[in-house]
Amino acid sequence: MSDHNFRPNRRAVVAGLAAAALQAPNSATSAEEAPRLALRCRSDVLRLREKGPATEVWSFGDQPLRFKRSDRPEITLVNDLPKPIVLNWRGVDGVAAVEPLLVRSAVAPSASDNFRLPLRHAGTYLCDPALLGDGAARPFRALPLIVGENEPVRVDRDEVFLIEGWRLKPDGSAIAPGLDPEGTVPVYTVNGALTPEIRVRGRERLRLRFINGLPRHVIALKIEHADVTIMALDGQPAEPFLARGGALALAPGSRADVFIDVPPSPGNSPILMHDGDAGRPIAQLVRSDQAPLRNENLPSPVALPSNGLPARLDLKSALRVDLPFGGEQKDWLPPATFASTAPPAFRAKAGRTVVLSLINRASMTSVFHLHGHHFRLLDRLDDGWKPFWLDTIAIDAGQTQRIAFAAEYVGRWLMETVETNWSAPRLLRWYSVE
Structure with missing residues (x-):
C-alpha cells in the first residue's frame, strides 16, 4: 500500500498545526420552542476487522448533532453504562453551565442529567464523553457537533469526517x-467505517469537516489530486488559504473545515493520514461517471461568516501567566481525582486579554486544550499573531508557545494537557474569569 511520499515526521506534523493551521434525532426547531435532544450513552459495536467478531465500544451512535447558530437546545443525557460519564463540549465557547467537573458533575450509571446548550458560534465542534475514560473497560466514541451558519455558504456538499483510532x-x-498498548495494533476509522468511499462529481465543491477524534495522536491529512482551501480551524472561520503542500495537521480533538473543488479529470482522490509513524489511506473520494456538475469551477471561496471574535487583542496590558506542564508537575490532576476546590491556575478580570506561556517540560510532544475561549497563537517577538483562532495546540518537547485570548466569558473553565502517548493520562487545571 503506497503512502504517496506522504511522510511528515512528528516535528513537521506539529509545525504544520501552527502554520496551517443514541442514536438521537434532532427535533425540529421553531421560533417558540427550543430543539430537544436525548443523548443516550450505551454499549455499541464497530467492525474493525474483516474477519472475527465486532469490537465493543461505548457510543452515542453514528449521527452527528446538527443545529443552527443561536439555537439553545435542551439536552437530556442518559447514562446506560456501568461507569459515570461527563460530557466535554470541545470548542463550545462561553457556556459555563455545561463545564464538566466544575459545574456539571459526572452522571452515575442509570442516571440522567438535563441542561441547555446555547450555541452562539457556528462551526465544527465535538461532544467528547471520554473525559473520565482513561483506563476504562472500553473506549468511547466521540460525537461531532455541527452548528450551521445562518447565512448561506456556497458548497454542493457538507461532509463530516470523524477520524478515530483504536488499539x-x-x-x-x-x-x-x-x-x-503493548501487544495491540492500531486501527483507524472514518465515521466508524474502515476506509469508506465517498462518491463525488467533477467540479463539485465539497466542504469537508475533519475532526481528529484520536485521543493521543497528532495527525497530518492530505487529499490527493486536489487543492485544499482551509476555511476554519477549531470551529472558528479563518481567512481562506491553501494548505501548504496540500496537507494539514490536527492535534487530538482539533477540527478543520476545508473546501475542495473536485477535479473534472478521471481518477479518484485518496485521503491520506499520517499518525507520526506511517502514512496510510483512510478514505477515498471516488469520481462518478456522470459529467462534471458544472462547466467551470465555482469562484474562489470567500471567508465564512464571522462569529464575532475580537479583531484585536490588547497585548500591552495583558495578564501574563507562565503555565508549565509535563515532568514533575503536581498542580495538574487526572480527571478522576480533580476537584473544583483546587486553587485556580489564574484569575482574570472579564474583558482583559490573557497571555499564557505554555511550557512543555515533558520528554515528548504534549497537547494543550483551553475550555471556554478560543486563542491566537502569538508570533515569537510578541508583535502579532497567526491569522486564525484555535482551542487546541500541540507543543514539542522542551518548547514554549505563547497564546492570547480575550477573557470574555465569566465563569470557571478547565484546561487540559496530555502527552502524545497512548498510556499517558489526561490532566486538568482550571482558571476563572470574574
Whole structure:
C-alpha cells in the first residue's frame, strides 16, 4: 500500500498545526420552542476487522448533532453504562453551565442529567464523553457537533469526517487510552467505517469537516489530486488559504473545515493520514461517471461568516501567566481525582486579554486544550499573531508557545494537557474569569 511520499515526521506534523493551521434525532426547531435532544450513552459495536467478531465500544451512535447558530437546545443525557460519564463540549465557547467537573458533575450509571446548550458560534465542534475514560473497560466514541451558519455558504456538499483510532488486542477487543498498548495494533476509522468511499462529481465543491477524534495522536491529512482551501480551524472561520503542500495537521480533538473543488479529470482522490509513524489511506473520494456538475469551477471561496471574535487583542496590558506542564508537575490532576476546590491556575478580570506561556517540560510532544475561549497563537517577538483562532495546540518537547485570548466569558473553565502517548493520562487545571 503506497503512502504517496506522504511522510511528515512528528516535528513537521506539529509545525504544520501552527502554520496551517443514541442514536438521537434532532427535533425540529421553531421560533417558540427550543430543539430537544436525548443523548443516550450505551454499549455499541464497530467492525474493525474483516474477519472475527465486532469490537465493543461505548457510543452515542453514528449521527452527528446538527443545529443552527443561536439555537439553545435542551439536552437530556442518559447514562446506560456501568461507569459515570461527563460530557466535554470541545470548542463550545462561553457556556459555563455545561463545564464538566466544575459545574456539571459526572452522571452515575442509570442516571440522567438535563441542561441547555446555547450555541452562539457556528462551526465544527465535538461532544467528547471520554473525559473520565482513561483506563476504562472500553473506549468511547466521540460525537461531532455541527452548528450551521445562518447565512448561506456556497458548497454542493457538507461532509463530516470523524477520524478515530483504536488499539486492538489479538482477541479483537479494544483498550481505552491511559492503558499500556503493548501487544495491540492500531486501527483507524472514518465515521466508524474502515476506509469508506465517498462518491463525488467533477467540479463539485465539497466542504469537508475533519475532526481528529484520536485521543493521543497528532495527525497530518492530505487529499490527493486536489487543492485544499482551509476555511476554519477549531470551529472558528479563518481567512481562506491553501494548505501548504496540500496537507494539514490536527492535534487530538482539533477540527478543520476545508473546501475542495473536485477535479473534472478521471481518477479518484485518496485521503491520506499520517499518525507520526506511517502514512496510510483512510478514505477515498471516488469520481462518478456522470459529467462534471458544472462547466467551470465555482469562484474562489470567500471567508465564512464571522462569529464575532475580537479583531484585536490588547497585548500591552495583558495578564501574563507562565503555565508549565509535563515532568514533575503536581498542580495538574487526572480527571478522576480533580476537584473544583483546587486553587485556580489564574484569575482574570472579564474583558482583559490573557497571555499564557505554555511550557512543555515533558520528554515528548504534549497537547494543550483551553475550555471556554478560543486563542491566537502569538508570533515569537510578541508583535502579532497567526491569522486564525484555535482551542487546541500541540507543543514539542522542551518548547514554549505563547497564546492570547480575550477573557470574555465569566465563569470557571478547565484546561487540559496530555502527552502524545497512548498510556499517558489526561490532566486538568482550571482558571476563572470574574
